[in-house]
Amino acid sequence: METQRVGTTLKSASEQAAAMIAAMPVQPKSIRCPICRWQGLSYAELIDHYAAEHPGIVAPVVVTLNVNGKMCTLIIEPHLTLKQVLQFHLGLIGAKQMCDRGACGSCTVIMDGKATLSCNILAAECEGKVIQTVEGIAVIPKWKPLIDAYCKWDAMQCGYCTPGFLVAAKVLLDRNPNPTENEINEALSGNICICGTQPRHSQAITEAVRVMAEGGAFNA
Numbered sequence: 010m011e012t013q014r015v016g017t018t019l020k021s022a023s024e025q026a027a028a029m030i031a032a033m034p035v036q037p038k039s040i041r042c043p044i045c046r047w048q049g050l051s052y053a054e055l056i057d058h059y060a061a062e063h064p065g066i067v068a069p070v071v072v073t074l075n076v077n078g079k080m081c082t083l084i085i086e087p088h089l090t091l092k093q094v095l096q097f098h099l100g101l102i103g104a105k106q107m108c109d110r111g112a113c114g115s116c117t118v119i120m121d122g123k124a125t126l127s128c129n130i131l132a133a134e135c136e137g138k139v140i141q142t143v144e145g146i147a148v149i150p151k152w153k154p155l156i157d158a159y160c161k162w163d164a165m166q167c168g169y170c171t172p173g174f175l176v177a178a179k180v181l182l183d184r185n186p187n188p189t190e191n192e193i194n195e196a197l198s199g200n201i202c203i204c205g206t207q208p209r210h211s212q213a214i215t216e217a218v219r220v221m222a223e224g225g226a227f228n229a
């Protein structure tokens with residue numbers, strides 16, 4: 010998540026992430042039929058609408074997720090993946106969809122403390138789950154050295170895989186704050202970078218570990 014120019018001011022990664030989290034809706038923005046765009050006032054009306062106008066089609070479901078510390082109740086189509094719901098219902102674009110088949114790790118989020126491929130799980134199956142995305146990591150000052158180290162070591166080119174690597178690194182450091190290079194490479198083995206940045210990740214994470222252990226600010 011790089012620094013972004015907005016108007017005449019530069020927004021840091023943590024500021025961008027905080028803005029995205031603040032904008033997440035905690036209730037459905039509207040009751041709208043995803044097929045015909047009919048609009049109603051309640052979920053019960055939507056179910057009646059499906060029965061009358063779209064018989065035989067599975068109606069949207071209600072799911073409540075704890076995302077980056079916010080309880081969000083959503084009305085979603087049951088076929089949507091967690092990745093799609095994070096992006097299209099909550100506006101969180103950090104997790105990326107590269108392979109869409111559980112092979113690359115670019116969509117990794119943390120669910121109940123475990124690295125989880127958000128392209129590979131239906132959001133409807135995540136009722137009550139506690140989910141942390143790369144945005145939720147970026148707003149925590151403790152993890153700023155990790156993000157800064159990725160910038161310093163050029164551990165990104167197109168950047169598409171980077172959020173998934175950062176999330177996997179955070180999961181690793183939560184359970185092992187002082188990993189060896191082998192342990193880092195093993196923890197990141199489910200993440201693929203087609204730009205060829207793979208060797209840079211262990212350098213970045215190793216330096217972030219050192220900076221965090223010293224409790225100092227990162228001097229990129």
Ligand code: FES
Binds near residue numbers: 111
């Ligand atoms: S997009 Fe989910 S694993 Fe590749």
Ligand code: FES
Binds near residue numbers: 201205
């Ligand atoms: S930086 Fe491009 S896919 Fe990794």
